[in-house]
Amino acid sequence: MRYDDRLKTVLKGAFPEGSAAALQWRQVADLMAQKPGRLVNTDVQSGLTRLRDLHDRVDETDRIAAVRALHGRLRSAPLLVYLCADNDPICEAAILAADLTDDDWLDVIPQLSSYGKQILRTRTDLGEQSLKAISTEKGASETLILVKDTKAADLVDDVPETEAEETSQISTLVAKIADYQKKRSTDAPGQDLEHRSYFVETIDVINFETDDSGTIIWAEGPPKGAIVGVTISEPTFDDGPGPDAYGAAAFRQRMPLENARMRLCGASVVAGDWRMSAVPYFGEETGRFKGYRGVMRRPNAAEDAGHSDLDAERREQLQQLIHELRTPLNAIIGFSEIIEQQLFGPASFEYRALSRSITDEAQRLLTGFEDIDIAAKIDAGQVESVSGLTEPDWLLERLSQRLQSLTESKSVDLHINKAEPVRPFALDSESVERIFARLLSAAIIACENGEELNADVRTQIGGQPVNNFSLSRPSRIKGIAEEQLLDPSQGIDGDHSDTPLLGLGFSLRLVRNLATSANGSMTITDDRISLTLPAAATSEIGLRETEIE
Template structure:
């Protein structure tokens, strides 16, 4: 027995009194089908009867290993082995030969198969190998320890608290190319190593939701997929899993996933029944399945348009450009649905950070240029200096502004001018306020009508947002709300408020805007 195994078993012995029997049983049950260590099995069978029974059920040993380990098991363990329906003939015959009265044989025995008579034959051997002797010695120490231990030992050393009673809120993990978790940091290894993320969970077993399993099949990154773990209370229950695939540096071959699991927050758990959860999971899976072929279509269309594989006629290139634009429009719509579902589930969280207004305006100009050119819209944004940084991460800020301005540009007539102002309102909680003039085609329409998800825009249907103007505006409003901001609609303008940095280097030049 190597030093790591010896050290691990000794550690288990030291922690024995700090973990109650129910938790020990749950931890062993979590190893079902994955308990392949003979020394660990011998140790567990020396514990109380429920732990011994659970260990025998969880064990996965070969016939030869059973024959080797049976003489080392307690009487209870040997009796429990008899109840296993999958016990192979050699091990069964050995149990029939080996006396279960607790007496040790006077000298070691080896049971070998007599091929001619289809039976087991006893052979006397030299004393047991060093490994077997160490196992026996350890079992004897454990038995003696359990007889002599005091029932009122204080928990003096907090650094040696059992893993099974500590709270765990995050688990780092790594899988192999089949999706089986081969490494974990955080929980007891036996509670998660061996669990797969490749197959969706059934009944009460461990596994991911359909979205997570679909992402694995297509080697796509997954974000906040639901994952269920079983076993010890410290890990049992629902988790949220985010992970990315990794590939061999030299061969480029897929090797598995690396990621993290976390406990769902209150917003993700509260107020949503099982039916809602199932529908959101189905929606996420559908979106994921639709994105993949659309990305492939975009890729092939760009190949034709750019003539990467050879010359193509003008008609083919024009058609491929149209296909690319429509596919990207569909992708944008799917992304909006995905974001709306995440907001509804409480999974959309804006991250803290700082976003410079100049960077944002430059990014928006690049992102919206093709749209403003196609509509001949003159978008003018006046930045009323000084403007503080947004107190949000750049991705969240850009997402909110891009969706608002895209919907507004589409609602403009060709050749229309769209004006906007960006300024900082100083106060106890400073905010950046963005005021946008109403496009001509939505002037005189009430806020209730504008925010109606079924609301469209009169005109060319190819210009309209895939999911309607009402859906787009409601999405922007919910995104702003999730970032501690707001969206307001007046007769002449649309106002967007987002938190600004609490301090600024501009200092005395700032004046309060009423």
Template sequence: MIATILRQAPADRRASIAAWRQLSDILAQRGNQLGDEDIRRSLHALAVLRPRVPEAVRRDCARAIAKHGRFAPLVALYANDVPAVAAIMLRGAQLSEADWLAMLPATNAMARSVLAGRSNLPHGVYRALASLGSASVALPQPAVAVDAAPAPVVPLHAAPDAAVENGTSQISELVRRIDKYQSTRAQPATAAALHQQRSAFLFETGPDGVVHWVDGVTRGAVIGLSIAEAAFGGEPGTDGVAAGAFRQRAEILNARMMLEGTPADAGEWRFSALPWFDPATGQFRGYRGSARRPNRSETPYGRPVAEDSGDSIRQLIHELRSPLNAISGFAQIVAGQMFGPVSQSYRTMADTIVADALSVQTIIDDLETAARSNSAVPVDPSPSEVVDMGAVVSQVESDLAALLAEQRVDLSISRVGGPFMGLANDANARRMVGRLLTALIDVSETGAILVGQLVTESPHDDMLQLRIVRPATIRFATASDLLDPGFSPEGEAPGAAVLSLGFSLRLVDSLARAAGGRLDIGHNALTLHLRSANSKAEAGLEAQQGE
């Protein structure tokens, strides 16, 4: 049967359509039983016939054989057709896991995104899709609505390429039909839907890099945008990553795009795209890709965050405290042998758990303080409380002795002037000094000496200063780097990964500002400023002497 079909060259469009249907049906039903030469010749014939067969016929064939499409080479052939044809085949094809894995490298991003939207594929296929990157599984293909539009009528006596010569491109025709379908829907968009921020869309560009087709956002926000040139100064467009890849006809991964328009469309996006070429001539035809909103980890420090981010953190902290307290409490029961004798090894393990729980509790307290510092709730409810900062620094030095020994770092903080009475809450003062010194010890090199000064320059000075010389690992880092949670200097100790240097410095600054002070990041040193209580004490003494 295959040999008979291949022997007859189709004389007209009707014969081409008939040969396409027959070959597709035979391969779908008996492809696994055919010889390699027959399979090769059949697939080659289908590739030759495809430009002569109308898209509507190819869609009908895909729909007819998709349910029993278990021959991987045929599925791969249909998967590399136009999106409307490929989506029908890929939504219904039933292949083994090995066949899917073998076929994935030969499919394009649009085809793989359709597969990512399916829920009945083998688990190994989803792992393979994820490993191919965001451009490969960026978005599921939109529902194929083009079936609502009738297929163009082509005369049977027309030349094989008449439809291509006299009509528009397949993509343009697809866009026209999608627009027609959407315009016929009777359900108007509600005001809430218009203001809801969209999260993803598909697009296609021409060979000049200008977007001429889009689905998922308002057309006016993207149509006409170029990925071939970088936009500057916050203007709508793409970044230099996309422009550079376009010049090389290379794959674009997670490039940045800025859009203007309605609140649902405007803002920052991340997009990935692949170049596509004419299968007959090899000519570059443009890019096909998908865009999404950036993940939280992709947004640089300093960008606006959601208004309820503090509430979310506080809720998370509340849910962390209960199990932590339960674990710590049970460990204390074991360590104290409250329910009976316990072996020494178990008591040692329980003591370790209690110590670790205390460390985690400190971290949770820091997170809660940072969340509250961004709200209207004051962090320090009693800023007029007087605390001896000299005693606080000495106590913190004693508390950090174990960490200093473990890191093999020496700490030397001298006193200049005095007394060192400050206006701050005692607990917050200990937290500020402790968190600042711990963070700097964590990023210090082994064998380094951390040098500092506690300074009050005159009895009437309104500020106390705790100056710590920068460790060598951050000697030349800018202030923006030091405040960035993602900054990781060389030599950073394992303990620094729990709460980053940037988080710790911002926490110290928040606590200091709540008490009327600040943290300055200078070229040579980091300086914690706190309001001094010396002038108040001196003024009170002078008033008593005057009486």
């Protein structure tokens, strides 16, 4: 028998603040929604009380989004009644998300407001008894108070009327929840469980296993509810749990993880930073990828992020690691090209095609390593703009050559219109090419096959002239907010070989940071991605022309 103590684990944690409050509100609602029959009465009361206490700390937009995410999975009648006591948008979202039995609806309908009953009448999947009940309801409402424990339920009738009126609607819950729980036979077996405390003061090691989506499905060490369900496939964002960009990228490539940073939230026994090492495992018969198995450990003092004096050493170690990885990759590329070009003798078409594939994958890895190196240098402030002059015509020709194979593989037509006259970029050619190549590669990958991308580049004259590059948004990222688009966890659906090695969000953030370090900028609107870089002043153009003459 497995004991599901995830709700208790979430509630055991410290009372959250800020964005963590919204996260816990969503977690509690999600856990309660899906397993109503397996929660004993005290769990239901504790969960509902926590939702009530968090209410004023969670924005209405976040609550609505959390309830809508429960669509088709909200099977808890007590939770539904509580949510329907919130404002009308949340009440509507909860009723439309509910998946209750006919008997459950019969218990819930008398406790709904007139608005809730009106929304319920729009559903077409109600049972015969529920339809009859909703059609005969007069819409009467009751003022009932949420209590924090079962003993206080006896005092509900003694609450003065004035106090009841002053209590906000969302801070109350129908008192019938207690009666509802008592008469539900499905909950009876769970009430006899002897609850054990699995909490200890400290945990230094966690063994874990994930499924093929990266979600942890088994753990040894902490209470399972504190870690089961966390994913290692998407980088952590804000204060949520998850790995760093390196760990998420390694998962996407099915590569071993070694000392990746991992953040856990919730119960104090596991909350905080960890170091994660893991290897992928595959089915013995099918060879199909099945997930990761590994271990998490607390970082030692030298690895603590608070030791800023180690940052320079870490960057040097990262750069050395990248250098050591580049060396064998370059050798692989060299031998693959020898086979493909048949320099040492004839090779069959199959061998040459395989060599081409190896070369492309190795080049892709090299580009990813270079991106990590550049990102680390930007973070350390080691990337500075280099003065120079780069002709737009030269840049467009270089990009055409560099992106040819990618546009052909995706059947994407890229049209760049140059609004004459366009001044040279006031940067060295390597920096300009790097920025545009990263942006256009990410955009092409985000296109559907056969799609068309349109762009234009023009010079904006002023005290400090700039060149503006405007690119139409690829179809697969249209309608996505800028904040979400720049999230390092943002990816693109499809074959992993067709996506940026470190994710679309990482690539776009890198372009933005490169542009910023070059005294430029990158902005994203509803339908365009715009890049602004410094252009040559008139005096610089005149000097260059004089030198050429």
